[in-house]
Amino acid sequence: QQQVKQSPQSLIVQKGGISIINCAYENTAFDYFPWYQQFPGKGPALLIAIRPDVSEKKEGRFTISFNKSAKQFSLHIMDSQPGDSATYFCAAKSGTASKLTFGTGTRLQVTL
C-alpha cells in the first residue's frame, strides 16, 4: 500500500529529446506528489510537485502528468539537455503523514 513504483530504472535520451519517467502508486490516500532531482554526491532538490485535483502541471521544461483513476503520474522533461543528467525520484505523501514515500529512482543520461 505504501509503495511507489518507478520506471524505467535508467534512461538515455538524446539532447533535445523528451525524457519520460513514470510512477505508480497504490495508496489512494496520497495527495501530494513531488519529483526530486539528485546529482551525484548531492542531496535531492525539489523539482516540481502536483496535487491530485489537477491533471497536469508545467514549470518551464518540466511537466507532471497525473492520472488519478489509474493511480499514475509521470515527469516529462522537454528539450532535454546534458545538464539534466541526474537521478530523478518520484515521491508521494498523504495529508495525514509527514513522511514521503520514494520511488526507486531513474538515472537519466542526456547525450550530445
Add this chain to the structure above:
Amino acid sequence: GAVVSQHPSRVICKSGTSVKIECRSLDFQATTMFWYRQFPKQSLMLMATSNEGSKATYEQGVEKDKFLINHASLTLSTLTVTSAHPEDSSFYICSARDQRALGQFFGPGTRLTVL
C-alpha cells in the same frame, strides 16, 4: 528560500568512534526534520522522523541507540552515529519540512566513511 544545510559534508573516522552530523534550516522554521540514508545507486531510506522538543520516531530496523537524534530547536537537528563501524559508511541526508508548505527540502548530504 527553503535552504537546508548539513555539516560536515564529508567525514572519515576510525571504527569505534562517534560522529555527529548537523542539519540546519537556514531561512525557515522546521518543526519536523527527517534523516535518510542512501547507498550508492539506491533510493533514500528513511531512518527517523525528528520533531522539535520530542523524541525521534525511528523506522523499523533502525537502531535508536546506534543513531542518536536530537532536535533541540526549530532550526537544528543532529544525528550522532555512535561507535561507528565500516558498515555504517554511507551518504546521510537530512530534510526539513516547512510548515507553510507541503514540500520537504533536503540538505546537501554528508558522506561518512568509517575505516
